[in-house]
Amino acid sequence: MAAEFEDGSPAEKLFNQGYSYTYDDVIFLPHYIDFPTDAVNLSTKLSRNIPLSIPCVSSPMDTVTESYMAAAMAAVGGIGIIHSNATPSEQADMIRSVKSRRVPILSSPVFKTPDSRIVNEFEGDDVPFVFVTQSGNEKSKLLGYVAKSDWLGLKDTEIKLGEIMRTDANVSVPCHYDLGQINGKLKEEGRDFVVLEKEGGEVVDVVTKEEVERVKGYPKLGKGTVGSDGRWMVGAAIGTRGSDKERLEHLVKAGVDVIVLDSSQGNSIYQIEMIKYVKQTYPELDVIGGNVVTMSQAQNLIKAGVDGLRVGMGSGSICTTQEVCAVGRGQATAVYKVSSIATQSGIPVIADGGISFSGHIVKALVLGASTVMMGSFLAGSTEAPGAYELNEVKKYRGMGSLEAMTKGSDQRYLGDTAKLKIAQGVVGAVADKGSVLKHVPYTMQAVKQGFQDLGASSLRSAHDLLRSKTLRLEVRTAAAQVEGGVHGLASHEKKAF
Numbered sequence: 380m381a382a383e384f385e386d387g388s389p390a391e392k393l394f395n396q397g398y399s400y401t402y403d404d405v406i407f408l409p410h411y412i413d414f415p416t417d418a419v420n421l422s423t424k425l426s427r428n429i430p431l432s433i434p435c436v437s438s439p440m441d442t443v444t445e446s447y448m449a450a451a452m453a454a455v456g457g458i459g460i461i462h463s464n465a466t467p468s469e470q471a472d473m474i475r476s477v478k479s480r481r482v483p484i485l486s487s488p489v490f491k492t493p494d495s496r497i498v499n500e501f502e503g504d505d506v507p508f509v510f511v512t513q514s515g516n517e518k519s520k521l522l523g524y525v526a527k528s529d530w531l532g533l534k535d536t537e538i539k540l541g542e543i544m545r546t547d548a549n550v551s552v553p554c555h556y557d558l559g560q561i562n563g564k565l566k567e568e569g570r571d572f573v574v575l576e577k578e579g580g581e582v583v584d585v586v587t588k589e590e591v592e593r594v595k596g597y598p599k600l601g602k603g604t605v606g607s608d609g610r611w612m613v614g615a616a617i618g619t620r621g622s623d624k625e626r627l628e629h630l631v632k633a634g635v636d637v638i639v640l641d642s643s644q645g646n647s648i649y650q651i652e653m654i655k656y657v658k659q660t661y662p663e664l665d666v667i668g669g670n671v672v673t674m675s676q677a678q679n680l681i682k683a684g685v686d687g688l689r690v691g692m693g694s695g696s697i698c699t700t701q702e703v704c705a706v707g708r709g710q711a712t713a714v715y716k717v718s719s720i721a722t723q724s725g726i727p728v729i730a731d732g733g734i735s736f737s738g739h740i741v742k743a744l745v746l747g748a749s750t751v752m753m754g755s756f757l758a759g760s761t762e763a764p765g766a767y768e769l770n771e772v773k774k775y776r777g778m779g780s781l782e783a784m785t786k787g788s789d790q791r792y793l794g795d796t797a798k799l800k801i802a803q804g805v806v807g808a809v810a811d812k813g814s815v816l817k818h819v820p821y822t823m824q825a826v827k828q829g830f831q832d833l834g835a836s837s838l839r840s841a842h843d844l845l846r847s848k849t850l851r852l853e854v855r856t857a858a859a860q861v862e863g864g865v866h867g868l869a870s871h872e873k874k875a876f
Contacts, residue, residue: 386408387408388853389852390746390850393854394715398712400854402738403855404709404854405711405853405855407741407742407833408851410835410849411834412832417827421827425727427686427725427726427727429612429665431456433457433819434744434749435819436452436614437459438752442764443763443764444462445461445473446461446476446477447764448764448815449611450480450484450485450762451483451762451816453477454482454816455483455600457604457750458612458613461473461615462616463616463617468629472633476583478634479554479577480575480583482557482558482586488510488517488585489510490509490510490511491511491512491540492512492513493544494541495511507571508525511524517582521576521580522546529545550570551576552573552576555609558594565591571587573585597814597820610634612637613636614636614637615635615639616641617638618641618642619653623653636665638664638667643670644692645669651680655683666685667687668683668685669729669731670691672713673713681720686727688717688726689731690713691710691752692713710733710743711742711743711746714747717747722747722842730748730750730751732752737826738829741826744826745842745845747845757815760814761814762815833850
């Protein structure tokens with residue numbers, strides 16, 4: 380009879396020794412492979428009733444998730460959570476923008492009224508067309524458009540747009556057209572752009588041939604995260620104040636699919652009362668509570684009726700809560716502990732923060748999380764809010780930074796009524812990562828390879844292997860962490876994923 384080998388430690392033993400471990404502190408030992416990488420299934424649940432094709436969620440931060448990011452995340456099979464550092468109507472408009480399209484392309488077209496005169500619009504290279512609508516914005520019927528080439532040939536550049544605009548009904552297509560249908564229309568008409576319109580003629584966006592070709596160059600998109608209404612799914616963050624009940628009403632009317640209660644410390648009477656209010660007022664709407672890092676915190680929110688839990692406190696790259704407040708927990712320990720209690724009630728866990736590499740995603744998921752929420756990992760991408768600055772970087776700031784707090788995020792830290800604002804985050808910059816339409820699929824392929832090495836063909840399989848003590852872990856010394864990364868080179872090129 381073969382002898383039993385005692386190699387590594389089961390998670391239960393490792394995480395009950397009184398230490399707070401981060402993802403980098405631990406490493407999984409490889410298991411047995413009996414399936415190809417492509418057989419790994421990463422489908423999962425964000426919350427009780429929200430299924431996802433991939434375990435990726437973009438964080439509700441004002442430098443990470445607005446309409447563009449949320450549309451792209453839905454397109455690749457994940458989901459985006461729109462931040463609340465905006466007025467209720469602005470946040471609701473972002474929800475509508477995502478729900479009203481089927482292509483992960485958002486442009487910034489220029490709209491004018493028929494009586495407007497062009498003076499400066501075409502001076503830059505990035506404005507090929509000016510679109511004419513009744514109201515001068517996208518929330519009205521398209522009347523026509525003026526191309527830059529038309530304007531350059533004019534002697535009188537102050538002529539009214541209504542006098543020179545082109546009126547062509549074939550320039551518009553229904554907003555529910557997918558990429559293939561739009562591409563077919565562009566080829567059929569020989570055009571450089573099409574205008575996406577709702578049934579009543581309201582303009583949703585403008586899609587150019589150049590953008591279509593760009594997206595076609597990325598990994599092929601599947602159906603994406605689509606709800607029962609046939610539209611992309613999108614979430615939104617709210618706080619726990621009385622005014623957030625009004626915000627919630629705006630979001631529900633806009634078609635939001637899931638609500639995230641955004642708080643750095645979710646185990647509070649304020650959040651428990653808000654959870655109960657949401658479930659009583661909108662029983663069909665999933666609500667995700669948090670943030671939590673302990674089993675007792677999680678149990679309180681589960682009893683209140685949450686449909687999902689967000690785990691993490693001070694683990695984000697721009698978060699300073701652990702330093703400023705001396706409160707928090709290493710993310711690996713937090714995910715394992717909370718998942719251990721949440722799984723007993725069938726509540727999915729979102730591992731929020733601490734994700735820098737695909738290996739961190741593997742660790743979070745295997746330790747019990749159903750999804751990972753990412754901020755810095757997605758910030759700096761094409762779809763992240765903001766313009767690129769010098770050296771191709773984009774601003775990335777913590778919602779606990781003083782800069783973000785001035786726009787309203789201080790209530791996330793229960794500090795909106797305080798006379799003195801104490802920062803629990805910083806403002807920085809992240810390098811250009813390209814499009815998430817490429818970044819995320821490549822990352823998911825790396826995650827699949829990690830699962831294969833562990834002998835887990837799905838998230839459920841990974842969780843079962845962990846709980847059965849089949850998967851073993853070890854703590855890495857500082858030297859082991861250095862050895863496990865790139866070392867001994869004069870220089871190297873580091874890929875975004």
